[in-house]
Amino acid sequence: MESSSANWSKKSWADLLKKSVPEDFYSRETLQVAKDLLGKLVVVRTKPTQNWGDARAGVTVSRIVETEAYRADDPASHSCRGETPRSAIMFGDPGKAYIYFIYGMYEMLNFVTEPRGYAGAVLIRAVEPVYGETLMTKRRQSSATKTSRTGLTNGPGRLTQALGIKMAHKGESLWGPTFYVIDDGIRPNAMDSSPRVGIRVATDKYWRFFVPGNPYVSKCRENSLSKPV
């Protein structure tokens, strides 16, 4: 899959943002949404007031290369025991950002799926930078982890840091003003699946999806178990 930054950068922002995927994209079966999100662009626009100094606010664009599906009937999902204060958003309207904080360090970015009343979400596990790499590097440099180029965004905790995503963004819409998910017509040329990372249940479910060979896909044990979709 190519970055094709030349393709979109010639268009105005307005034209780009018009290509946001519609609500009925998210209002579907979570596994299908997780697969279809591969190749989509994520635009994130943060303001100086949102935790960052001026130097760390701004716009990034990146392409999704790795996702995981989490369903209501799924013991690995935060929604599996019904609604709690934290998981309530997964039962609500699709097309919103579900962000949670884990291990005392990492924000995780998810998109809410399924119609209202049915819980589901897709975890964004890795993206490929398309625009704003300098800004991403600035945000990542304060981290204890020194990064290679791919280390900018090749994992769920790293990409939220690089894109400036915080818990304060939980519940925000995927039609702005912070998040936009764009279909620019580019499709991955292949898709693999594997067990999901970091869970101890439902390990027989191949609900992690990624673009094989893409350097920004996270490196983990599960890669050796992957198979084509």
Added chain:
DNA sequence: CGTTCGATGCACT
């Protein structure tokens, strides 16, 4: 670090 759950204790009826 934040969330959740089970154990515990207390008020109330």
Added chain:
DNA sequence: GTGCATCGAACGT
């Protein structure tokens, strides 16, 4: 017995 508040431990997409 029921229900609610509080606490601590475990664990985490």
